Amino acid sequence: MTVNDGDTIKIEYVGKLDDGTIFDASEQNGEPLTFTVGSGQVIKGFDEGVKGMEIGEERELTIEPENAYGQYNPNLVQTVQKEMFPQDAEIEEGMMFLCGLNDGRQVPARIATIKEKEVTIDFNPPLAGKTLYFSIKLLEIVE
Numbered sequence: 001m002t003v004n005d006g007d008t009i010k011i012e013y014v015g016k017l018d019d020g021t022i023f024d025a026s027e028q029n030g031e032p033l034t035f036t037v038g039s040g041q042v043i044k045g046f047d048e049g050v051k052g053m054e055i056g057e058e059r060e061l062t063i064e065p066e067n068a069y070g071q072y073n074p075n076l077v078q079t080v081q082k083e084m085f086p087q088d089a090e091i092e093e094g095m096m097f098l099c100g101l102n103d104g105r106q107v108p109a110r111i112a113t114i115k116e117k118e119v120t121i122d123f124n125p126p127l128a129g130k131t132l133y134f135s136i137k138l139l140e141i142v143e
Helices: 044-049
Strands: 008-016 022-025 033-036 058-063 077-081 096-100 106-114 118-122 132-142
Touching: 044 058, 044 132
Parallel strands: none
Antiparallel strands: 008 022, 008 033, 008 132, 058 132, 077 118, 096 106, 106 118
């Protein structure tokens, strides 16, 4: 039995960057990753990379940015006045937060730089523009 679109599977994985830094791993989350193949629950390259696997099989995936979180977009970086943040907010560079949009949605953002009167906010996903390397093992195809 091999993995196909529509199958719900459980996998163990370790995700690394070019320099070998681990950015995510199933053991950090305490349990295997469970998702339905082809449903859009995971990045496209990961979805495609598990197809055809058999239970117990291990595989190495290299996922380019266009099949992961996209290319880094400098247009998604904005500088705002520091006063836009609540006075008692403790903000620091690298900090992630949810930013409210005019339509009520919230999107994740990262504080890139803080100056005396301005804060630069980056709305790119943290892994945008990066090639991702995964070591995966298929544990189960859920019936």
